[in-house]
Amino acid sequence: MPAPELLVRGGPLWAGPGSWWPQGAVAATGGVITYAGPAEGAPATAERVIEAHGGLIMPGLVNAHCHGAMALFRGWADDLPLEVWLQEHIFPAEARWINEQTVELCTLLAAGEMLLAGVTTVGDAYFCMHGAARAYEQAGLRALVGQGLIDFPAPGAPEPARNLAVCREFIEAWQGRSELITPGVFAHSPYTCSPDTLRGAAALCAELDCRLFTHLAETREETAQCRARHGRSPVGHLESLGLLERLDAAVHCVWLEPGEEALLARRGVAVIACPESNSKLGAGWADLTGLLAAGCQVALGTDGPASNNDLDVLSEVSFAARLAKVKTGDPAALPAEQALDLALAGGAAALGLTGVVGRLEPGYGCDLIVLELNQPHLTPLYDAASHLVYAASSRDVRQVVVAGRQVVAERRVLSFDLPGVMARVRELAGRVAAGRPGEGA
Known part of the structure; x- marks a missing residue:
């Protein structure tokens, strides 16, 4: 069997309610998950590997x-x-x-x-x-x-x-x-x-x-x-x-x-x-x-x-x-x-996307995130869902993959120039605040 296009590994995996592995991995080809489960059953390699470095892998x-x-x-x-x-x-x-x-x-x-x-x-x-x-x-x-x-x-x-x-x-x-x-x-x-x-x-x-x-x-x-x-x-x-x-x-x-x-x-x-x-x-x-x-x-x-x-x-x-x-x-x-x-x-x-998003299972779109766990407010870890709801913050998100494409790496957006967009919005907001006629973006 050929190697998958993407492999995310190196951390605990919470794939959805009732699906938890202390060490897990997710593999995908063509933007679709081909494997999600314990690390020992995952493919050995892939065209591209994202290391979770102990971070929690979960659905987007x-x-x-x-x-x-x-x-x-x-x-x-x-x-x-x-x-x-x-x-x-x-x-x-x-x-x-x-x-x-x-x-x-x-x-x-x-x-x-x-x-x-x-x-x-x-x-x-x-x-x-x-x-x-x-x-x-x-x-x-x-x-x-x-x-x-x-x-x-x-x-x-x-x-x-x-x-x-x-x-x-x-x-x-x-x-x-x-x-x-x-x-x-x-x-x-x-x-x-x-x-x-x-x-x-x-x-x-x-x-x-x-x-x-x-x-x-x-x-x-x-x-x-x-x-x-x-x-x-x-x-x-x-x-x-x-x-x-x-x-x-x-x-x-x-x-x-x-x-x-x-x-x-x-x-x-x-x-x-x-x-x-x-x-x-x-x-x-x-x-x-x-x-x-x-x-x-x-x-x-x-x-x-x-x-x-x-x-x-x-x-x-x-x-x-x-x-x-x-x-x-x-x-x-x-x-x-x-x-x-x-x-x-x-x-x-x-949104009409059942079977596409919301789980990490074979056949679903490969939409996942990795949260940094090596932080005081997330230590120790007994229950992933409890941590995510009562202790975690969106600022703990480190990696993001949508349809098999990595769009965030170490909290940096890869798909477009976010700092440039922020600068343009600030300029536009200055005109809004000043009450000047709108001139588009």
Whole structure:
């Protein structure tokens, strides 16, 4: 048998829940895992060998929901309720500064941040998404890229009547174009999309066989507004439109009514919770244990860097696990391994990538990270999942591989010039702060 193209060895391997070897290895060819298991059963060599040097080898993390290009607005407006934050600060700034060039630049910044935090797959939802798709492809990050759909003029789609056409053009341009990029539709929310727009989005996704996702039941105010306008809760509104049967993932789901968790589970709608962002905006928290008990597929996302304000999924996992214990009063709620899996198999399912990412097993994509263990806060090691959820930091990530390609080595991004991108974003941010007219990137 020929040697594999890649071999990662020299450290403990946590390949997913229930799969642990004190000394393990992962081999891959063509970007696909051919071996994952104990070191003694691994190939002796490969075309390229990455030595873990005692570091923990594990699957790459999945950030199931973010708005990457909003890195431009990190710290722009904080300590505000969602409605004020959006209407008075974010929407006006986006109208002035967001275009395809700024989206590409700032998504590259977000991609670099995520790679250094061990994220190998992301679900991104925003506007001008040709720029985002190019950025993720250049960075070497696997991405479900959702073109935003909204019922008022938006960046890249100044005529609301053409928003669905813009989505169609984006999907047709990117379907099958890159092994890393999957296009989809992000219908912003029931409060910014009319029933006709939502039905149109569902029909488009059914026609083109792509994924549909939306923000749903994020705040108490949104729920009250939906009841006043449509006579139903946000979930009930989508159900009345026949949307839940076509919806792949709903983001937030903080203010669900009794029985709606079970309804989402029956309809096969994954829930992507963003507990840190929801907390910062004072919106509340999704009931993760209740959603899981109802049979929902649950994933975790950071939301955008303007509302979180980082893209650190490992931090999100830790916060979610602790929050579940506070919310239920039960220290056994959402144990470490289950919480961690929300950012692995849970994220994969929400993005339609089950069997591709979220595990280190033969046949899966070779998306993995190596964490440095030789540090005081990670000594000693009894339980890998416990360490990852309650002790580790994204800054412990040392090596990152996506689809068999090494994109981070010793905390240096290899796939693009991250320091150069940071310098360009700082220059752009200077113009944003000064209130000068946008001139692109």
